Amino acid sequence: ELDDAKMRYDMASARLSSAKEMKAEVNAQFAYANIRAPFSGSVTAKFINEGDLANPGMPLVTIENSDDFEIQARIPEHLIGQVKKGMRVMAVVKSIGENIQGEITQISSSSINTGGQYLIKVKLEDHSKSLQSGMFASVNIPVENPSMETPIYIPKSALVKRGQLSGVFTVSQSETAILRWLRLGEETEELVEVLSGLSAEESIVLSSEARLFNGSKINISNSGE
Structure with missing residues (x-):
């Protein structure tokens, strides 16, 4: 009887170990269903619904994160030499009437695609x-602009x-359309002054037969205008 009891104990212990292993495997599978963000914040968009199949990537x-x-912003070629990483700047957000201090943290080394x-x-x-993601802001950078006159x-x-x-829409070096947001000034009957966002050396699209979007291929017409 003692041998039978020991055998039943060993069998029960084996079943318990097997159940624990199954539990660990199930918990591991559940872990794949829990998505954890590396920071706290608010969900602003959802691209998947319950029951959908999630693919890698x-x-x-x-x-x-509303705290960071x-x-x-984009800097024209004739001013980029005066802009340095770590410079203190002032951001003006007109929609909420705030001037916010900031610091330049990154400067692109290429303008081919912009x-x-x-x-x-x-x-x-x-x-x-009051500041929210997507608001339009102007950045005041302390540089000398030789073209201001x-x-x-x-x-x-x-x-x-x-x-x-x-x-x-401006014309890139590869003859594609690039949409550039501008800050405008005084107006005449047919013209408007550009205060920032465009340099005098750049070409713009005056009219187009087709609807343009960023990256549209442009066929330049030599009409003499």
Whole structure:
């Protein structure tokens, strides 16, 4: 009887070990269903629904951290030599009426794919809860602009309107359209002054038979205009 009891004990212990292994395997499978973000924030977009199959590399959600904002801006070629990493700048967010201090944290080394302008990133410092992702901001950088004495005017008909934003399509070196947002100044009956966002050396699209978008191939017409 003692041998039978020991045998039953060993069998029960083996079943318990097997059950623990199955539990660990199930928990490991459940771990794949738990998505953990590396920071706390708010979900701003969801790209998948319950029951959908998730593929490798497929985005599931977009999460934003409202405590750490940055601005992406573009600097024309004739000013990029004066812009340095670590420079203190002032960001103006007109929609909420705030001026926010910031610091340049990154400067692109190429302008091939940005229409002749260099991308910079500005990390914002203390700001109010009113600031939200996607707001338009102007960045004031303390540089000397040799072209300020010669104002730039473009036809109003060339402007592209998107809500409160105004821009124009420029022509890149590879003859593709690049949409550039502008800060505008004084207006005449047919022209408008460009305060920032465009240099005098750049070419713009005055009119197009087809609807343009970023990257559209442009066939330049030599009409003499």
